[in-house]
Amino acid sequence: MRIRGREHAAGVTHAASWPPAAALLALAVALLAPLAGAWARGDTQPVPFRVVDDGIPEPLTSQPGDVERGRAVALDRSLGNCITCHEMPVRADFQGNLGPPLEGLASRYTLPELRLRVVDSKRINPESNMPSFYRIEGLYNVRRDWAGRTMLTAQQVEDLLAYLMTLR
């Protein structure tokens, strides 16, 4: 991402010596390209958040999470896909067991603690094999169609958390 930003900055500097129309066009392209990209991918640039102790106290969105949508996020292969690695209290033939069962999560953790574990569990344990669902920094060799995006949007994280909090 940072490299991309530098390229755009260079483009704008050079534009000063070009014919005005071309310069304007170049400027427009430079300014709009990242926006167009973000729009095409859905808004997946991470919003800033604050880690306090072992959790993230404030929600990532102003709209509260929705339990039903969150359950769908947990099961969808292209979204949370939690069931691939965790047993869940739902009826489904094949459930993974790389991580611990999700049943009883809400009794083990507070909402802020769960939020940090979904957003970026590597902040708790750098050797964790639990994917970071809301991080783009510090990843290596990401497939092109996923590069620069978080796995879930802020709203999907909040929806998911609403569902996880029902797992007592």
Next chain:
Amino acid sequence: MKIGMVLAGLAAASLSAVVAFAEGERPPNRPIPDPQSGRHFATPDTLAIQDDDFLNPAFLWVEEGEQAWNRVEGTAGQSCASCHNDATESMRGVRARMPAYHPRLQRVVTLEQQVNICRTERMGAPALPIDSRPLNAITTYIALQSRGMPVNVDISGPARRFFDEGERFYNTRRGQLDMRCATCHEENYGRYLRADLLSQGMSNGFPTYRLKEQRVISLQFRLMGCVQDVRGQPPAMGSEEFTNLEFYLAWRAQGLPVESPAVRR
């Protein structure tokens, strides 16, 4: 270089000891001391297909490979058999010791690449695309000649740095899921990833008939799948990166019997 070559001619054994020392090698670390073949994790019905050569669909590839072995192709008017005669004798043990260091090319080559080296350099025939049906047919036929022999690749001397590259690839977290090969195949074998029972990711059954693909696949095709599963960007099949990784994987499976052509779901 020249001095090295003269020395090599004089005392190859002592030179390899010198090279080993000069490159400051630590002994490789084997995270799985008692490796288990993928067959240990396969379902009984899959194994029933693998263990019966008449049921195992990979034997169609074996037949095609045997025909290709004897077929003259290319401008030199030669077949594999023109140089190597009877594959059941000359190719015995080859799958078990490959990938291997190629002194003239000064890199490690896979069995697939060696077949293509013979085709382009000796036969005047075009290289076959990696993982294509005709190439998989020849490598499956060749691999069959080593069935039951222990995997035994040589990572010493000049081969070592390619091994180290492969080891590094294996242990590097990658992709959006930020996982290493070892995440699944060392830390979690025996556990389920959805419907898949995770094995130790051993390579001794390749080329393998994959039921899902309904064809024989080469090892590097499987590796592409594993990298894509963690939402990583895989290198090309036949690339140096995957070749070195394949070399490392072979060493990980050292001592396991060659089981190609295995059958997997």
